[in-house]
Amino acid sequence: MKTNKVAKNLLDLYSKDIDVNNNYIDITDSKDDVTFTPDRKVKELMKDKPETWIVVESGRYLTHGSSNDAIFSRLGYDKTKNENWDAPKDTIGTILSETISTPSGKTYVLFKSEDGRLTVLNKTALEPNDGLGDIIWKTARNPIKVGRLARAILNAAKISFIDRDIEEFSNIYKSTFDMAQNALARFDIVSGDDISYWYDSSKYKDSNNGTLGNSCMSSVNSGFFDIYTNNSKVSLVILYDEDGSFGTDGKYKSNKITGRALLWDTKCVGHGDIKFMDRIYTNNDSDVELFKQFGEKNDFWYKKNQNSDSHFEMKKGSETINNPTLVVDLECSMFDEYPYVDTLSFLNRKKKKVSNKAKEILASYEMNSTEGELYDFEDEDECPDCGEYPCICDED
Numbered sequence: 001m002k003t004n005k006v007a008k009n010l011l012d013l014y015s016k017d018i019d020v021n022n023n024y025i026d027i028t029d030s031k032d033d034v035t036f037t038p039d040r041k042v043k044e045l046m047k048d049k050p051e052t053w054i055v056v057e058s059g060r061y062l063t064h065g066s067s068n069d070a071i072f073s074r075l076g077y078d079k080t081k082n083e084n085w086d087a088p089k090d091t092i093g094t095i096l097s098e099t100i101s102t103p104s105g106k107t108y109v110l111f112k113s114e115d116g117r118l119t120v121l122n123k124t125a126l127e128p129n130d131g132l133g134d135i136i137w138k139t140a141r142n143p144i145k146v147g148r149l150a151r152a153i154l155n156a157a158k159i160s161f162i163d164r165d166i167e168e169f170s171n172i173y174k175s176t177f178d179m180a181q182n183a184l185a186r187f188d189i190v191s192g193d194d195i196s197y198w199y200d201s202s203k204y205k206d207s208n209n210g211t212l213g214n215s216c217m218s219s220v221n222s223g224f225f226d227i228y229t230n231n232s233k234v235s236l237v238i239l240y241d242e243d244g245s246f247g248t249d250g251k252y253k254s255n256k257i258t259g260r261a262l263l264w265d266t267k268c269v270g271h272g273d274i275k276f277m278d279r280i281y282t283n284n285d286s287d288v289e290l291f292k293q294f295g296e297k298n299d300f301w302y303k304k305n306q307n308s309d310s311h312f313e314m315k316k317g318s319e320t321i322n323n324p325t326l327v328v329d330l331e332c333s334m335f336d337e338y339p340y341v342d343t344l345s346f347l348n349r350k351k352k353k354v355s356n357k358a359k360e361i362l363a364s365y366e367m368n369s370t371e372g373e374l375y376d377f378e379d380e381d382e383c384p385d386c387g388e389y390p391c392i393c394d395e396d
Helices: 005-012 039-046 066-075 133-138 146-156 163-181 193-199 222-229 287-297
Strands: 022-027 033-038 053-055 092-100 107-113 118-122 126-128 142-145 187-190 234-240 257-268 272-277 301-303 313-316 319-322 326-329 346-348 353-355
Touching: 005 146, 005 163, 022 039, 022 133, 022 146, 033 039, 033 146, 039 133, 066 092, 066 107, 066 118, 142 146, 146 163, 187 193, 193 222, 193 234, 193 257, 222 234, 234 287, 257 287, 287 301, 287 313
Parallel strands: 272 301
Antiparallel strands: 022 033, 033 142, 053 092, 053 126, 092 107, 107 118, 187 234, 234 257, 257 272, 257 326, 301 313, 313 319, 326 353, 346 353
16 A cells, blocks of 8 residues: 555654554454544553563664664663664563654664663564553454544644545555455456466566566567467466556456466366466465465366476365376467477377377477477487387376
8 A cells, every 4th residue: 555645654654653542553344444542541551550562573673883873872872881682572671762863764762671681673663562452452442434544643743635635545445455355356367368468577566586577488479378378278367466456346456467377278187177277476485375275266276386397296175186187178279489388388289289298199299498489209319218209108
């Protein structure tokens, strides 16, 4: 949501001292409301209780470099008498003093742990730990509309806005809430020319990172993908990035993707017709698991390990097929260029079939070139043991 004007203003206010009554804010099961506990109630609950804080993120301490001396002076911290200490996560202590850095606007505090150690921390590394956490977050909770809360905070901070700003913020909050509740809403399945469109690296959220950014097919001409775009048995699963939005049809769309995987309508020898989701390419490794969840939700089989091996373990939920034989019947197989294909790379152009096992379809070609060419088995040396190319010794 950070690209939204109101959201950006609220994020900029984080950790700053704003005089509002709506504190201890939390989301609810509703995308329209959040809840808060009024300050007066919190003070009542905390009366005569020592205010302590807990470190929720380590590594947010100031080093003893001379550039931080002005902050140390305002906080009353003597770096010559104290170890430059990074308080570990879950350390509990008290705040002795605090100051705001003029250049950055960040709040820094002099933190004293329960065992007496001192350090200077960015206040965002701390959260209240007064022993009343569960009570505060469960007692006297008041619901408030998301837009009304944003309006109250911006007014208290004397930040100007118009009604349309609040309306846009409320709408994007609701759509983001929907997406956060169901990350699988960011998936889509495309076919035809849309396959080559989304293979283009200019459509990637990050064209440099992860297996997606480093894919060998991310910067080739669209003709490479004709075998995909001209066959109904091939489609593409894509994962949109988080900067999109929900349309009037209720579907999530974006201009960029963070992952893709080919989806084949195929026959698995001995198991019948299945949908097989091929190797998963993502900008972020963690998104591979999202693809697997999406696959299981839609009854797709997928590779246990994301690689280009034609001998692999295929999974769907708790079911496993080891070293499956997959065959796809194509409508078209004669093209000028061909892509590098990870798994179902063997091609019999006359029979219009592709497979991960050359012997199964009596393949003459393999789609394993990044230059758009086919490897012709007739130009290769046969295996001395089985007399075939590629070797099929271990396919039984």
